[in-house]
Amino acid sequence: MQQTRQTTIVDIANQLGVSPSTVSRALHDHPSISAKTKRNVVRLAEKYSYQPNLLALSLLNKRSGVIGILVPEITSYFFATVISGVQDMVSSAGYKLLICQSGESFEEEEKLLQDMALSRVDGVLISPTFRTNSFQHFERLKKTGIPLVIFDRDCPGFEADKVLVDSYDGAYQAVEYLIKTGCKRIAHIAGPIAIPTFKQRLDGYLNAHYDNNIPIRSELIVYSNGFSSDDGVEAATQLLDRHEKIDAIFAVNDAVSIGTTHVLRENGYRVPDDISLVGFDDESYAQYYFPSLSTVWQPVYELGMLSAKILLDRFANRGQLQSYRYEVLKPELVIRESSRIIAESTSSYALPNRPGTPLVHQA
Amino acid sequence: MQQTRQTTIVDIANQLGVSPSTVSRALHDHPSISAKTKRNVVRLAEKYSYQPNLLALSLLNKRSGVIGILVPEITSYFFATVISGVQDMVSSAGYKLLICQSGESFEEEEKLLQDMALSRVDGVLISPTFRTNSFQHFERLKKTGIPLVIFDRDCPGFEADKVLVDSYDGAYQAVEYLIKTGCKRIAHIAGPIAIPTFKQRLDGYLNAHYDNNIPIRSELIVYSNGFSSDDGVEAATQLLDRHEKIDAIFAVNDAVSIGTTHVLRENGYRVPDDISLVGFDDESYAQYYFPSLSTVWQPVYELGMLSAKILLDRFANRGQLQSYRYEVLKPELVIRESSRIIAESTSSYALPNRPGTPLVHQA
């Protein structure tokens, strides 16, 4: 624990009676360096377990080798997995990852982004808070020359590289499946529609009805304040209080789903016998839940990898003007026990075996 | 996206015809600086949206303002929550957090730790992989003067600040509770006992039996290869294959528990009617599971806060020799529906209402 001061290149130089530049060269296999001095330098370096100071290097090279990622929170399966994907991609390119949570607070998002800029991260990946409706802080970042990639949650009107999941499509698949299995009165527990992703899920729900000529009943849609299990409990309770007849529920995500099943069970409804239920996310517990949860799987890990890849590409083509990339990944419906299954269409829906979290997934 | 080169203090100085130091002083409210020049400087700084280069500062001050945290993985509720606690603590002290995952790989752990040392993090929080049995890389870090705190997973024989949870006690509580509720043949699905934490849970299981004069049957203990739900499925299957009579299972954690309930259900056992089940961790889904999971809650967020706090204290008393701190936090048994409840002892066990994840918890 004693702060013995790290040995520097100068220390070694002095001890050997050579110049710092010689030491530097020796340490980097520079061609024009005598084998002898090189040996001496390397020996000393090892003896003192010399460690190059990356801070000095960063200052010199004007790049820190750090990529920042800003997410609303890391405790959900979704973001934690995205981060894993990003981590794997950037570290294979020699970058470190600075992970920050905004906690869905806009002010925090601004502050953290500012912090990152100050510490001179080389690039940033951002999934904005659902309160983020002004993008000046993003623009500011762009202006300082730090490339950024928006992922998962879109920022309408803000131009940047973006990697999203087609939530609309996932929701559409889910609801159309419910319709095909004979459900007529399908409720939707929507998340805060300030989040574009959740708005899209609602739209998917609506259009699946429309395309299948099923009337939409606004009394079957309940808007939740958040998207945790507790929010699910609240929303589901609210839904049941309306005393509407329902035979299916499409919930905005799995967390809300399990809150919902809880309420349904307490009120004597059986899933899926009385009510079919489909969630979204395919959380790690979804397959082991009882009944196991039908849900929409998203290529989360891949989302992280791709976002990071796009950022790295920007580094490679630094300066060159390039149009922004806009990537949309496709989710997949996973049918399990929480929804009734109709025989004839099973084959087209059932996915072979998708255990928990596939680390690598083919697109 | 155009790299316009960030404006520096020198740019401002030149433009104003003053020296860089004057600019620096103006920007820092130095007492001896004329109101006029200060105004000029500030105006220009704003005009060019000047941003101090933290890398230069770090190099100068020999502190980066970054704290590193190294965990086996971030996708579990446990570590994600620890990180949240750490994040909140360190950011309130003005530090940034560099989060790294070892993926339970020893080599990766070594490499990442090395990386952190190179980027001159000011301190490190570590929860080692379960393969970590040599601590030379930790020693090396200590020698370079970077303080480190070990949390959650102990490193027997390695001296450092440590913050742990009393897993032994948690397990003991759980098993004693099962015994008190009348269970006679309590099985244990143990995790890899290379992890001290899991070894402790096993010990708690054993000693609770011993203290209550219940014979221990080795055929009721199954050692799982990992601690995911899939591992739980495998271990539970193995357990049932032994055709031993059992009336309760204490599983090493909640993830394994839900894999276990899955297998039990498939084999026609009802929980808790036929078999009582208790897990460990109190994951966010535990209370909404069916049946809701009896489990052992750990002060996870607090664990993160405290670990970070201890590290910050080291900074404050830098250099001063101090004995290492060894903190052990107490877990609490949470009784829900997956275990039979006996009337008379309920009161001493039942906890009022403990929804999901308490953000702040009194010790």
Added chain:
DNA sequence: CTGTTAGCGCTTTCAG
């Protein structure tokens, strides 16, 4: 009140 100087640790011309 302000400028000059030196230096954090390192690399990289440019001269030897």
Added chain:
DNA sequence: CTGAAAGCGCTAACAG
């Protein structure tokens, strides 16, 4: 093959 010098961006004595 090696050294001297300059500089990345900034601050903190030390002089004026």
